Each structure stands twice: as structure tokens, then as C-alpha cells.
Amino acid sequence: MTAPAIEPTVIDAPRRRRKISADRSTPGVAFWFLLPSLIGFLTFYLYPTIRGFYLSLTDWNLVSNSGEYIGFENYAKLVEDPLVTNAIKVTLLYVVLNIGIQTVLATGIAVMLDRLIKSTLVKAIVVLPWLIPNVIVALLWMWMLDRNLGAVNLILGWIDVGPFAFLGDPDLVIPSLAGINVWRHMGYTALLIFAGLQTIPGSLYEAAAVDGATEWKMFRKITLPLLRPIMALVLVITVLGSFQVFDTVITATGGFASRPGGPINASRVIYLYIYELAFQRFQMGYAATVAVALFAILLVVTIIQFRILRANESDLAA
Amino acid sequence: MTTEVVHEHADVRSLAGHSRRPRIGRGLAWLMLGVLLIVSLFPFYWAFRTAISDNGLLLSGEQTMAPIGPTTFNFERVLGLEPLASGGTATFDFWQILFNTVLVATFITIGQVWFSAMAAYAFARLKWKGRDSVFYIYLSGLMIPPIITLIPNFILIRNLDLINTYTGIILPFFLMTPFAVFFLRQFFLGINRNIEEAAFIDGAGHFAVFFRVILPMAAAPMFTLGILTYITAWNEFLWPLVVGREETKRVFTVALNIFTSQLPGSSPDWTGLMAAAMLSAAPVIALFLIFGRRVVDSIQFSGIK
Numbered sequence: 248m249t250a251p252a253i254e255p256t257v258i259d260a261p262r263r264r265r266k267i268s269a270d271r272s273t274p275g276v277a278f279w280f281l282l283p284s285l286i287g288f289l290t291f292y293l294y295p296t297i298r299g300f301y302l303s304l305t306d307w308n309l310v311s312n313s314g315e316y317i318g319f320e321n322y323a324k325l326v327e328d329p330l331v332t333n334a335i336k337v338t339l340l341y342v343v344l345n346i347g348i349q350t351v352l353a354t355g356i357a358v359m360l361d362r363l364i365k366s367t368l369v370k371a372i373v374v375l376p377w378l379i380p381n382v383i384v385a386l387l388w389m390w391m392l393d394r395n396l397g398a399v400n401l402i403l404g405w406i407d408v409g410p411f412a413f414l415g416d417p418d419l420v421i422p423s424l425a426g427i428n429v430w431r432h433m434g435y436t437a438l439l440i441f442a443g444l445q446t447i448p449g450s451l452y453e454a455a456a457v458d459g460a461t462e463w464k465m466f467r468k469i470t471l472p473l474l475r476p477i478m479a480l481v482l483v484i485t486v487l488g489s490f491q492v493f494d495t496v497i498t499a500t501g502g503f504a505s506r507p508g509g510p511i512n513a514s515r516v517i518y519l520y521i522y523e524l525a526f527q528r529f530q531m532g533y534a535a536t537v538a539v540a541l542f543a544i545l546l547v548v549t550i551i552q553f554r555i556l557r558a559n560e561s562d563l564a565a
Numbered sequence: 566m567t568t569e570v571v572h573e574h575a576d577v578r579s580l581a582g583h584s585r586r587p588r589i590g591r592g593l594a595w596l597m598l599g600v601l602l603i604v605s606l607f608p609f610y611w612a613f614r615t616a617i618s619d620n621g622l623l624l625s626g627e628q629t630m631a632p633i634g635p636t637t638f639n640f641e642r643v644l645g646l647e648p649l650a651s652g653g654t655a656t657f658d659f660w661q662i663l664f665n666t667v668l669v670a671t672f673i674t675i676g677q678v679w680f681s682a683m684a685a686y687a688f689a690r691l692k693w694k695g696r697d698s699v700f701y702i703y704l705s706g707l708m709i710p711p712i713i714t715l716i717p718n719f720i721l722i723r724n725l726d727l728i729n730t731y732t733g734i735i736l737p738f739f740l741m742t743p744f745a746v747f748f749l750r751q752f753f754l755g756i757n758r759n760i761e762e763a764a765f766i767d768g769a770g771h772f773a774v775f776f777r778v779i780l781p782m783a784a785a786p787m788f789t790l791g792i793l794t795y796i797t798a799w800n801e802f803l804w805p806l807v808v809g810r811e812e813t814k815r816v817f818t819v820a821l822n823i824f825t826s827q828l829p830g831s832s833p834d835w836t837g838l839m840a841a842a843m844l845s846a847a848p849v850i851a852l853f854l855i856f857g858r859r860v861v862d863s864i865q866f867s868g869i870k
Contacts, residue, residue, distance in 0.1 A: 249834070257650070263790075272753060273691045273692055273693060274693040274694065276691060276770075276771045276772075277687045277691040277692075277693040277696070278693075279682045280684065280686050280687035280691065280771075280775070281683070281684055281687045281699075282738050283680040283683060283684075283739035283741070284680050284681060284683065284684035284703075284740055284746060285684075286740055287680065287737075287739065287740025287741040288702075288703060288706065288740075288741055288743075290740075291714065291718060291736075291737040291740075292706040292709065292714065292743070293702075293706075294717070295713070295714035295717035295721070296709050296714055296717075298716060298717035298720075299716060299717050302716060302717060302720075307720075310721070312723065312724075335689070345825060346843065355597070356601060359594060359597070359598055359601075363591075363594050363595070363598060367858055367861060369598070369602070370858075370861045371853070371857040371861055372602055372605050372606060373601065373602075373605050373860075374860070374861060374864065375605060375609075375700045375850075376605060376608075378796055378800075378849055378850070378853050378860075379846050379849065379850075380799065380800035380802065380817070380818050380845070380846065380849070381799075381800065381802060381818075382802055382817075382818040382821050382822050383817075383818075383821065383842045383845055383846050386693050386821060386825060386838060386839075386842045387608050387609075387610065387611075387612050387839075387842060388836055389825075390611070390612070390615065390838070390839060391608055391611060393835075396624070396628055396835070398607070398611045398628075399607075401628045430604070430605075431609070434605065435864060438861065438864045438865055439864065439865075441865065442865040443865075445865075458635075458662075461590070462590060462591075463590070467761075487710075491711070491712065493802075494802045494803065494818070497822065498821075498822050498825065500652040501822075501823070501825075501827060502825040502828070503826070503829065503830040503833055504826065504827065504828070504829065504830055505827050505830070507826075518712060521712055522803070525716050525719075526714075526807055531716050534716060535713075535716050538710070538712045538713050538715075538716065539713070541710060541712060542709075542710055542712075542713055545710060553624065560632055560805060
């Protein structure tokens, strides 16, 4: 489990095996083993992906369950839709806050788990929030953040701050949602980073300790540089997830007969907007278009991240 | 409370033999760890404290850290022993929802782990033309955001007349996920080939080897994947929200979301809501209490691979 397997070396494995099993060719057997998963993949992954792109070129309507090819009309509409612009802005703000805070905290936690206490119990406690369904986490924090009766305002009251209507204030709603998901994901992210820390040879720390280096100096000179490749992968994964925030938003802003995405449009993230277009305004074709746009954004963001972070190069292997 | 945690750990530190580090820095680190654990656990305590409080007293009185007028009444209400007072059209039929969620999560887990294991065997152990290309294409499924496939899958399930059926909720997750195939393939690659070779020499076919050699030897990772799949299925929200909205087919996430959105805004039933939320998460937490180490290890595994 150690080793420089950080880069996507998954694919190297078959190469080694081929020598051994080259004598046995088994296409007939393989077909039957593969068949169920192949049906699943073609029906629920490949075909809907292609159809998703096609639907974005139609005016498919949920109620009539039909639609005509209309070329790039939806895309022209998308460029001029102020709600799309708003959704992108809101989502970007969410992602920056969510990922920024989460990455710093998770790295700190991972280093603590590595250098301070190697305890499965501590790991289990920090990862526990990640196991709770988003919807329940959202309910929990709606109550924690309640303006009049919530625990957060109660605690802030001890130092004479607040009370705040965290989820009801257009300026606070996105930071609050980002905070909720930091709480849910920081332990999980820390475990991913912790796994990366295990690939750094312990001898480096011992040598540095002999030279009298402080813990902080070791963190900057050893941990951070050698962690870069796995950090890059963790960032790619968490950023992709962050852009797709939905469950938390629709639940935490949609409770008690208020409209999700509010106040007004302050938390109408892209996923929520697509959901509303498709299933509440019945414009499935246009919803598919916004989904394709989100896919394009994710693709560009991922490519940029790989470029900047050089995710596929390892410093250790050199 | 914070200081207690620090003192308690101070002994562990000296035992661990890091005595050469600066005391203040390490003390600060222990303090941060204590704060972290409190932040992680406090919302659970707060939910519990609310769930065993009296709703009337809670809404009218001063808020305290302790439960207010401790009672099990809220849990009884959620479990249907007492009527769940709720304004408007909101309903929450706990036992029906529990049945739905267990059924959906169980079928998804069994199907997905089983069929993904078969595919993983084909990728890890069998030799056929185009194997690696097909595996790459499977893997690329990990890159597709679910929102792209959501709308076409919904249309497909509707055309099959499976809206508001268990089959419709289960089907897209039943036959495979790219992650499950990938996860198991990694383990199958690591299984010693000599045992298989011996079985082949004894005249066993591929199906016999798969059932009698591979599956028993990969029982542990398959079980771990099963737990992860079960938890993921339990937590799934968007798909059951669009295909399983009808009251008799709702799973916990969908039921809680709809229930909350239909509650009236004035004097909300927070105690009942927290009791319902805690009971809905209880099975997942129980799984985690029993198999915590496996879950933690598998997260680290997915971080490395």
C-alpha cells in the first residue's frame, strides 16, 4: 500500500501479468462474466451520456415527453440567461470557500493524524460526519444555525456576537453552506491526504529531527513538497464534488415552505437550477444544455488543475 | 471540556517519546485536536439533546446545553406510537420509509457487488481482445457528472413505466458502478495465481475457479465494498427524489426533504425533526460502529490507488 502508486499507475498492472497468462485466451468465458455489467454500463452510463448531449439540442418537455431538434437554440438561450450567470457566480463562490477552507483544515488534520496520534478511533470520529446523508446533515445544521434557537448563535451569544440568520441572509447563505460541507467532508479529505502522507519515507523526518528541524520546518520542507502529487488528485476529486453541490442546498434552504435556492437567488447553484429547469419547469432539453455546460466547466477546471499542479508527476520517483 | 482533553493526552505524548519537541507547539496541536473532535461530535450531541427535549419548552424557553424537559415522546411520535403533530400536508411514515430504504439499499448492494465482481474477474484474470480498452471506457464513466445522465435516465425509466417503483429506484445502480469494478479488480490482481493454477490443473473451469477460489479469497474486500455500497445507497438522494417521490416509495433522504419542506414555518417541530433525523441515520451509524476500521481503511485505500 505504500510505494509510488500515487500516479495513475493502475494501468501498469496488466502489463506485468500478461507474460504469465498469455497462453490462455478466454473470450467466450469473459463475455458471460462481463455481460451484466456491460448491460448496466451501456444502459445507464454510455447511452444516457450520448443522449444527454443530444437532448441539449432539443426542446424536450417533461409533460409531453417529447421534443424536436432545434439546433443550438438552447445554447444561445443559455448565454443570455441571467439565472445561468447567477448560478455560475454562486457556485464558484461556494467552491472557492468550500475547497479553500476544507483543504487547509484537512491537511492540518492529516498531519495531526500522522505526527501526533495514530488512532483509528480519532480517524473514525473525524470521518463520521461524512457517513451521514447530506439531507440529514443539512437538517442538523439548519437547526444548529437557527437564528433564534440554534446552538451556534447560542455560543456566539456568550461572547456577545450575533445573532445571525445564517441561511436567511443573502450574504451569509453561501458561506454557511460551504461551512456545512466543510464539516461533513474535512475528515474524509484528511484521510485521503493521510494516505498520501504514508508514502513519504519516515527516514526523512528522522534525519531532519537529528538536524534539529522544528515540526513546522519539516512540514514546509518535507511534507508539503512531497505531498504535492496526491494533493493534486485530492483537489481534483474534491473540486469536482464541490461543483456538484445539491442535496445540502435544496434541503437547508428549502425547509419550512421556503423556496430552495434562496433568499431570492443567493444560493441557486448550478445543480439546483438544472433540477428546477428539468423537473419543475419541465424544460428538459434546456436543462440538459445547462448540464452539458457544467460538464464543460468541470472538464476545463480539471485540465487547468492538472496543468498547474502537475498531478501526474511524482517528486519521489525522481 | 477542551482543557480536559489536553491534559488527558499530555501523558500519551510523553509515552510516545517525542519529548524533544517544543512543549508549547505540541500542546497547541493537542488543543487543536481536542477542538476538532468537539466540532465533529457536537452537532450529534445537539441533535440528540433536541430530540429528547420537550418541544413546547424548547420553543418558548431559554436555550441551554442540556436537554430541556427530557422525554422520549419525540422518538415515540416518529416511530408512530404517538401521533406526529405536523401542520399542512406533511407526513412521515417511519416504518414504511425504513422498509423502502432497507429494500432499496440491500438490492443495490447485492446486485452491484456481485455483478461488479464478475466484471472485475473478467478484467483481472481473463484474456480477451480489447480488454484494456473496455476497462478504460468503464473507468471514464467515473468522469461523467451524474447530472448529465440524470435526465436521459429519468426519461428511460419513465418510458419503461418504472416511475415510483422499487425497480426504477434500484435499476441504475444494480448492475455495476465503475468504482466497484475498479475497486475489486485491484484486489483480484493481487490474489496469488498459484492457487488458481492448481485448480485449473485439477480440471476446474473458470466458473468453478471464480466461485471456489477467487470469491472466498476476496471475501474481505467484497464485504468492505458491500458496506460502502450500502452506505452510499442509503445516502442517495437526487435519483430517488426524481423517480420515487410517491409517498409509499420514499426512502429516508427523500422523505425527510419533502417532510421538512412541507412543515409550516411558525414554531417548527424541531424536536420531532431531530428525532426523525437521528433514527434515519441510525442504521448507517450502527454499521460504522461495527465495521469502522474497514471503512476507514478502505477510504485510505481509495486515496492511494
